[in-house]
Amino acid sequence: MGGREVTLAIAANLTTATNLASVSTLSIEATLSTAAVGAGAEEEEAYVARCTPTSLDSLCKTTRFTRREIRMLYQGFKQECPSGIVTEDAFKDIFAQFFPLGDASQYAHYVYKCCKQQATSLNFEQFLRLLSELSRGSTADKVRWAFRLYDLDGDGAVTRAEMTAVASAVFAMLGSASPPIDDTSARRHVDRLFPVGASLD
Numbered sequence: 001m002g003g004r005e006v007t008l009a010i011a012a013n014l015t016t017a018t019n020l021a022s023v024s025t026l027s028i029e030a031t032l033s034t035a036a037v038g039a040g041a042e043e044e045e046a047y048v049a050r051c052t053p054t055s056l057d058s059l060c061k062t063t064r065f066t067r068r069e070i071r072m073l074y075q076g077f078k079q080e081c082p083s084g085i086v087t088e089d090a091f092k093d094i095f096a097q098f099f100p101l102g103d104a105s106q107y108a109h110y111v112y113k114c115c116k117q118q119a120t121s122l123n124f125e126q127f128l129r130l131l132s133e134l135s136r137g138s139t140a141d142k143v144r145w146a147f148r149l150y151d152l153d154g155d156g157a158v159t160r161a162e163m164t165a166v167a168s169a170v171f172a173m174l175g176s177a178s179p180p181i182d183d184t185s186a187r188r189h190v191d192r193l194f195p196v197g198a199s200l201d
Helices: 003-012 017-036 041-050 056-062 067-080 088-098 105-116 124-136 139-150 160-177 183-191
Strands: none
Touching (some): 056 124, 067 124, 105 124, 105 139, 139 160, 160 183
């Protein structure tokens, strides 16, 4: 079974967007690492020049990655995003590679919006922090990130409508890798989490 099939098999068994986001991020991290395998020393030197003024030491301190891991991730990042930034369209393309049986565009939009916050695009440092938080962060880090994901309007509370929108995007992304679920099913899942009229804040 190939990497893509393993990713789909894992994703099909997930029940929350938090776990799904973590698995998607791990898959992206693995893809970037694989893309960098076999890269020569000159590419490692190029990384140091391109990443200034942020040093490897600084990135190591602000993430949970080693110098070697950061070099490999950067090499893969540059192959996927030669301009040095991740646009929303590129982000959607990355998600689509891992979820070809569904439509990942809306979920990728929500994740991208959550990650970039006030910026217009994601650079390598921001992307690395996302990978670090979701793949190696504490449970509290992941819960905080999931809350930001669900809080679509950024008002500090998660409404039933916001949770339904994200849940529907997750099911659309899984596509035929999950049991058929319509909008009514997504709403029923959300109804179990909090009573009518309530919000999470």
